[in-house]
Amino acid sequence: MIPDAGTVDAIIDGLSAVFMVAGALMSLAAAVGLLRFPDLLSRMHAATKPQVLGLFLLLAAMGLQLRTWWVWPVLLVAWIFQLLTVPVSAHMVGRAGYRTKHLHRELLSTDELEAVVQNAAAKAAREDGSGDGA
Amino acid sequence: MMQTVLAVTAVILSLAAAGAILRIARGPSLLDRVLAADVLLAILGAALCIDMAVNRHLNNLMLLVALSVIGFIGSVTVARFVADRREQPHDS
Numbered sequence: 059m060i061p062d063a064g065t066v067d068a069i070i071d072g073l074s075a076v077f078m079v080a081g082a083l084m085s086l087a088a089a090v091g092l093l094r095f096p097d098l099l100s101r102m103h104a105a106t107k108p109q110v111l112g113l114f115l116l117l118a119a120m121g122l123q124l125r126t127w128w129v130w131p132v133l134l135v136a137w138i139f140q141l142l143t144v145p146v147s148a149h150m151v152g153r154a155g156y157r158t159k160h161l162h163r164e165l166l167s168t169d170e171l172e173a174v175v176q177n178a179a180a181k182a183a184r185e186d187g188s189g190d191g192a
Numbered sequence: 193m194m195q196t197v198l199a200v201t202a203v204i205l206s207l208a209a210a211g212a213i214l215r216i217a218r219g220p221s222l223l224d225r226v227l228a229a230d231v232l233l234a235i236l237g238a239a240l241c242i243d244m245a246v247n248r249h250l251n252n253l254m255l256l257v258a259l260s261v262i263g264f265i266g267s268v269t270v271a272r273f274v275a276d277r278r279e280q281p282h283d284s
Contacts, residue, residue, distance in 0.1 A: 075197045078242055082201040085235045089211025098223050105227050108234040116241035123245040136257050143264035150271035160221050
């Protein structure tokens with residue numbers, strides 16, 4: 059049985075409505091996370107939700123609402139662009155946060171960066187010492 | 193139905209923007225504020241997306257891409273600046 063055009067229309071409308079509300083709820087989740095989480099690194103975890111999954115849901119809702127095929131590649135390009143830039147900026151913010159000690163060390167379960175940083179500091183100190191001696 | 197969805201998402205996004213603005217105002221460090229500003233920008237992009245979806249046009253798509261570029265450049269620049277400024281007293 060082939061459903062008639064009205065039913066399909068209603069189904070697509072309902073799907074895109076669900077996507078839109080879910081995408082908006084991602085933003086709300088990020089705001090709640092920003093307000094309630096204790097330090098920068100855990101806030102960064104919350105902040106990524108609307109930037110990637112929220113944007114994906116909303117772009118999908120847009121593609122469903124516009125009812126044309128050619129918008130999907132355009133929306134995909136917009137989403138992939140966001141997907142490429144968000145990790146870079148998150149990396150920079152997290153790195154700066156680690157270096158300026160904006161984190162609660164007692165909340166970390168492991169800290170793999172600490173050994174690397176200490177090695178680099180020890181190496182720099184050694185090179186400084188030999189430079190002074192020569 | 194689309195008008196109901198528009199109203200519901202408007203309320204949700206307003207609450208989210210209020211939370212992000214509260215974190216910008218309160219945020220203990222500069223990086224917290226940058227992160228909250230990034231979230232505010234994402235909420236703005238979400239509002240643009242919902243406007244496009246409900247009213248069925250594509251006028252804001254370039255604005256959406258420009259918004260993500262601005263967010264990227266802004267947070268990378270500020271993160272770089274913070275790293276440079278706070279490292280000086282630590283090193284010397």
